[in-house]
Amino acid sequence: MTDSSIEAGQADVEAVAVPGSYGPFAYLSTPNAPLYRRIMRALMAEKERFTVHVRPEQVHAALDADGEEPVEERAVSEALERLAQPGWGNVLAFPDSSRVTALEDFYRRRMLFQMSRQGEAAERALAQYDAALGSRGALQSVALEDIAVLLTNLRGTVVAHAAGETVDTALAHQTLRSLRERFVELAENAVAFMGSMQRTIDLHDADVEAFLAYKEELIAYLERFIHDLLTRGASIAELLVSIPDEGVWFLASTAAEREAIDAAPGEAETARVRVRDNWLRQWSGLTDWFVSTPDRESESKLLRARARAAIPALLAVVRALHEKAGGRTDRTKDFLTLARWFAALPTDADRHRLWRSAFALTPVRHLSVTAATEDAWSSAELGNTTPWADAPSLQVSPQLRRSGSYERRGKSVRVTDRTEAKRMLIEQARQETEQTAAARRRILTEGPQPLSAFGELEPMAFRLFLGLLGDALAAMGPQADTAQVHTSDGELTVTLTRIPGAGTMVITTPDGELSGPDHLVDIASAVDVPEPDGALGEAPEVYA
Structure with missing residues (x-):
């Protein structure tokens, strides 16, 4: 801590010490705020140990032990005196006469410091602020x-x-x-x-x-x-x-x-x-x-x-x-990757080849090149800057010159009409959506009710109910008395509770009967299940 920084701190005290302001917080806006903050934390630690007064050397020893930047004892004393000034009032200063043994010691400045009430309130507020941000x-x-x-x-x-x-x-x-x-x-x-x-x-x-x-x-x-x-x-x-x-x-x-x-x-x-x-x-x-x-x-x-x-x-x-992570990268990443490739190539010839490979800006590709032309180009060892007039000529096939195409034209293939297939798929999706929604509405309960109250279930509702019941029984195990499970999409919650001394329940389906010990079950929906209105919607996934 230098004298210039101490003088800057003194200037800050005079600038911010405005009557009626929140003085104990004023030091936070000064250049020496980190030092003042460390000193206030050290004073708070001493107060929590029920220490009434502290001397500057005690505060200096605490700052040396906090593991941060070392500070001179003179700088600590100066900072304590500034914190005790009326404009701030974070600490209280008292003359230290306990160690005076000679008359000249009375003229030597020895001070004891104690955290003031407003300084303690400000420090606790700052500690709460730091804890709230980090929590x-x-x-x-x-x-x-x-x-x-x-x-x-x-x-x-x-x-x-x-x-x-x-x-x-x-x-x-x-x-x-x-x-x-x-x-x-x-x-x-x-x-x-x-x-x-x-x-x-x-x-x-x-x-x-x-x-x-x-x-x-x-x-x-x-x-x-x-x-x-x-x-x-x-x-x-x-x-x-x-x-x-x-x-x-x-x-x-x-x-x-x-x-x-x-x-x-x-x-x-x-x-x-x-x-x-x-x-x-x-x-x-x-x-x-x-x-x-x-x-x-x-x-x-x-x-x-x-x-x-x-x-x-x-x-x-x-x-x-x-x-x-599994999808394709966007165009921006493609261009950035290509730019890195261009920067890594050693010569312009390599960059020209990469340019042609990346953007396909080559001579008209629909004009097929004959084998003789390719051999002539290979033997000439053409460079990237060779004018077209100096390069071997391009030999065009007579058939291409006569008809304008290599392909043999014939009758075009008729476009398949898939309207009926699409209508069938849409109808199937609509029916599955309605069946799934109806099955969920059928098994929802308004509060806990015994399994025997379900009576008869249609196949779709029974399959969904049986899957949920199996998951709840598996979660309950042989020891627990209650269990709660959720579907994978989070839309249904099943709470199953064992009934002591319960009888046997029977649930009837078109395919047979399910019997077993009766339990209390509560099946609730986290979202509203829409009523069927004939409109097509996306078929939800059903998880057991």
């Missing part, structure tokens, strides 16, 4: 489990209070705070992850090779979270509904009473009301996130639908990347 977010299944456990504990507290029992208000308050922290973390991370997922789908900031390498893990990750959100989200919604309004009011009042204890004198009642209303609003937000109403869908259900829709979108991206 990609995550879908936290563990947070769902923690929220369910915390809600169970709070419900037990509410039940005990309603029964007249003495409850631990400190434990209830701490549980409520933990619930808020886990929910905020879950919601913010989910928003960040889905935003990064959309950018990955759009291929705005995705590396193609990395995307293709981890697509399988990404899809499995989404499917696992969708399953956890479906199962644990339902239990969380039940817990929230089971806590009455009186219990919610008790929890909010308990938290407000404990937090109002630390309020300043004369502000306890105001703080109590404000904190209680804040807790009630946060509880309402938590309820809206998990519980759906007839007027609106819950945020968890919308998140589940968005995550489910991301799976076919990811598969479409993979398909597009494979098609791009």
